[in-house]
Amino acid sequence: MIIESGIKAIGFMKRGTVYLLALILILSSAYEIYTVYMADSTDEWGFLGETYSAVIKIIMAEFILFDPKKSLPRAVGFYAMSIGLSRVINAITTLSQRSAFSLAVGLVLLFMGGNLIYSSYQYMKDTVRGRNGMLYSTCVLAFMQAIMLIFYYQTYKMTGSVEGFDLIPSAIMLIQYIVLLLMLDTEDVRYSTLLEKTSTRVESVTSSNMILKGFVLKRDDALVIKHLFDDRSTWQPISDGGPVEAEKRIRLVEGRIQSNMILQKWHGSDRIYVTVVNDDDGTILLGNRFSVTSVVSDVEGDNEFSNLRLFDDKKMLMQMAVEAFDPNAAKEAAA
Amino acid sequence: MKRAEILTAIMGLAIAIAGAIFLINGTGQGGGSTSGDVLSFIVMIVGGVTVVLFSKKGIKYGVILALMTLSISTLISNLYYILNVNDDIGIIFADLYVIISIVIIYYALSLIFHTTSGSAKAIICLGILAFTELFPTLFKLYNVDGFIPLADINIDKLAYGIVHLIVIFILTRKEMLLEGPKKRLDRNSMALYDGRCAPADCYIDVNDLDKVLGKSEEDWVHYSSGPIESEKEINLHGTNLGLRLQKWKGDDRRHVAVCMYNAGSYTVPLTFPIEFIVPDSEDRSVIRKLRFYGKDGMFIDILVKNYCDEPKGYLETFKMNFMKNKD
Numbered sequence: 071m072i073i074e075s076g077i078k079a080i081g082f083m084k085r086g087t088v089y090l091l092a093l094i095l096i097l098s099s100a101y102e103i104y105t106v107y108m109a110d111s112t113d114e115w116g117f118l119g120e121t122y123s124a125v126i127k128i129i130m131a132e133f134i135l136f137d138p139k140k141s142l143p144r145a146v147g148f149y150a151m152s153i154g155l156s157r158v159i160n161a162i163t164t165l166s167q168r169s170a171f172s173l174a175v176g177l178v179l180l181f182m183g184g185n186l187i188y189s190s191y192q193y194m195k196d197t198v199r200g201r202n203g204m205l206y207s208t209c210v211l212a213f214m215q216a217i218m219l220i221f222y223y224q225t226y227k228m229t230g231s232v233e234g235f236d237l238i239p240s241a242i243m244l245i246q247y248i249v250l251l252l253m254l255d256t257e258d259v260r261y262s263t264l265l266e267k268t269s270t271r272v273e274s275v276t277s278s279n280m281i282l283k284g285f286v287l288k289r290d291d292a293l294v295i296k297h298l299f300d301d302r303s304t305w306q307p308i309s310d311g312g313p314v315e316a317e318k319r320i321r322l323v324e325g326r327i328q329s330n331m332i333l334q335k336w337h338g339s340d341r342i343y344v345t346v347v348n349d350d351d352g353t354i355l356l357g358n359r360f361s362v363t364s365v366v367s368d369v370e371g372d373n374e375f376s377n378l379r380l381f382d383d384k385k386m387l388m389q390m391a392v393e394a395f396d397p398n399a400a401k402e403a404a405a
Numbered sequence: 406m407k408r409a410e411i412l413t414a415i416m417g418l419a420i421a422i423a424g425a426i427f428l429i430n431g432t433g434q435g436g437g438s439t440s441g442d443v444l445s446f447i448v449m450i451v452g453g454v455t456v457v458l459f460s461k462k463g464i465k466y467g468v469i470l471a472l473m474t475l476s477i478s479t480l481i482s483n484l485y486y487i488l489n490v491n492d493d494i495g496i497i498f499a500d501l502y503v504i505i506s507i508v509i510i511y512y513a514l515s516l517i518f519h520t521t522s523g524s525a526k527a528i529i530c531l532g533i534l535a536f537t538e539l540f541p542t543l544f545k546l547y548n549v550d551g552f553i554p555l556a557d558i559n560i561d562k563l564a565y566g567i568v569h570l571i572v573i574f575i576l577t578r579k580e581m582l583l584e585g586p587k588k589r590l591d592r593n594s595m596a597l598y599d600g601r602c603a604p605a606d607c608y609i610d611v612n613d614l615d616k617v618l619g620k621s622e623e624d625w626v627h628y629s630s631g632p633i634e635s636e637k638e639i640n641l642h643g644t645n646l647g648l649r650l651q652k653w654k655g656d657d658r659r660h661v662a663v664c665m666y667n668a669g670s671y672t673v674p675l676t677f678p679i680e681f682i683v684p685d686s687e688d689r690s691v692i693r694k695l696r697f698y699g700k701d702g703m704f705i706d707i708l709v710k711n712y713c714d715e716p717k718g719y720l721e722t723f724k725m726n727f728m729k730n731k732d
Contacts, residue, residue, distance in 0.1 A: 133719070137718070137719070138716040138717055138718070138722070139716045139717060139718050140716075144718070165547070168547065168548060173544075173547060194718075264587060264591055265587065265590075267591075268587075268590050268591055268594045271594040271595065271597070271598040271602075272594050272597070272598075274598060274601075274602045275597050275598055275601045275602055278601065278602055279601060310683045310696065311681070311683055312681050312683045312696065312698045312704075313680070313681070313698055314698075314704070334702060334704075336702060339701075339702075341702070343701070343702025344702075345702070345704070347602070347605075348602060348605075349604070349605035350605070351605055352605035352606050352607075352706075352708050353603060353604070353605050353606070353607050353608060353641075353705075353706055353707050353708045354605070354704075354705060354706040355603035355607070355641075355646070355663055355675070355705050355706075355707070356600075356601055356602050356603045356663065356674055356675055357602070359702065359703065361701070361702055
């Protein structure tokens with residue numbers, strides 16, 4: 071119950087974060103449009119740059135909001151792409167001012183913005199660059215923005231030639247970068263990188279094909295396996311017209327790695343057929359399949375045994391360590 | 406003509422044209438080219454033409470020739486400059502170009518001898534050469550208006566820069582990239598995963614249900630030789646795998662084989678003769694899961710979903726609609 075509530079809460083927070091990213095884009099673009107119409111319209115390049123940047127952010131916010139495959143990693147991808155595009159437009163505006171300083175700043179902005187666009191696109195395609203590319207570009211852009219903000223603030227404080235109001239666009243931009251940096255560090259985004267996906271694939275293969283060294287079977291599940299052939303009271307009877315008489319599913323968990331053991335008793339057979347897959351909720355296709363003809367524990371009684379060995383006719387299949395007996399837990403369960 | 410051949414031919418042509426422009430400008434009135442320069446221009450023309458002539462041999466062959474041509478021509482002109490001209494600043498740049506040329510030759514040799522030298526060093530070196538030629542022109546262009554008059558004066562520099570950019574572009578193509586550890590890990594883990602596991606959310610399309618549950622074998626592929634009489638492949642969406650329904654000669658049962666979908670080469674990680682297929686509902690319109698039973702504990706569960714109703718990204722939706730319109 072607690073786990074289910076926790077999962078629901080996490081799901082709610084993730085959905086909330088997706089909408090928050092879209093909201094940040096909409097608010098920042100609304101502010102950009104507001105500044106455009108309040109500012110000096112003779113600065114044609116600045117006018118166009120801010121307007122295009124605002125339009126792109128609104129379009130990307132729509133992409134986030136109406137995405138049929140709505141998820142946090144995809145929302146982060148769209149968010150990063152909108153920032154990259156707005157930076158490229160900003161770079162073109164900066165380059166239009168034709169000075170050595172504008173050239174240097176414009177080229178850095180252009181390169182970093184371009185890198186952010188490319189990395190976010192690659193990220194949404196699940197390929198190699200992705201997160202790191204976005205992380206580097208965003209760090210450089212945030213650093214540049216922070217320097218500009220400090221510079222504006224010092225000028226405002228010391229000379230007063232810059233109004234406090236002028237600090238707001240830089241501050242908003244900096245907030246957008248910081249939000250992206252925070253998002254890039256979330257578990258969902260981290261685990262969507264290629265290396266994490268590769269690790270998950272290898273873990274899936276490991277969990278369905280092997281019992282790891284540190285694995286310990288829960289005592290309740292161990293009792294089910296120990297009594298495979300003499301007590302199947304907790305099993306679910308199957309009456310689908312197929313050969314299965316009864317079925318029992320056990321979840322094997324070791325840290326982050328988990329797999330599911332499907333035990334089946336078939337009509338007319340004394341064996342117990344076992345299928346180990348890493349997820350039993352949906353399609354069950356490839357996995358580790360074997361049959362068990364006997365189970366042996368290291369000690370006879372139900373309380374003292376610490377491991378179970380599974381055999382078929384000719385060979386030993388596996389040994390599973392069992393959780394230590396807890397008399398208090400047993401009393402509570404009995405009560 | 407294949408894409409790789411076209412790219413190689415363009416690269417060779419660009420080198421030859423750049424060499425010809427250098428030769429015309431350098432030996433014409435006020436050209437002032439040294440004999441080292443002239444020799445390097447001839448190397449570029451001959452090398453470029455050779456790349457074009459051998460473009461059918463493959464992109465790697467073309468890249469080796471192009472890299473050798475560019476580096477040897479740079480090496481010749483700069484060595485001549487170092488040995489014959491007495492100019493401190495110029496010699497520093499010439500030394501740098503000689504080093505760069507040697508690095509590019511090293512990379513070209515590594516391509517010939519199949520060593521595991523990465524393309525990054527060649528890309529950086531070619532990038533430096535392109536940058537040093539193009540940047541002053543582009544900076545002038547940035548500060549003053551008028552692209553055409555400026556380009557006309559600096560045509561040789563632009564040609565030189567563009568040639569290097571073309572080679573860099575080709576070096577970043579898939580055919581030329583050395584597969585790094587991450588890519589290899591990705592490829593191998595995916596192959597291992599496809600052979601041992603399948604995601605629980607993979608499914609067959611509801612439109613394929615008749616192929617699985619029906620008796621008709623009209624659109625099946627028939628074989629005259631071998632033990633298989635006929636076969637039908639069904640896509641398992643959400644994975645690289647597919648189901649091959651097979652009718653074996655002398656066996657009334659259908660067999661199911663799980664293997665890579667739409668692949669030329671594959672292994673079969675799971676196959677068994679089907680004893681029963683049990684849907685989760687008798688009403689075909691609401692079937693959401695099928696269970697295939699074999700013998701001795703063998704079973705598989707397959708989800709059934711409507712592919713069109715499943716959430717898709719913008720590009721996937723676009724592709725699906727495009728394919729629908731095409732059909």
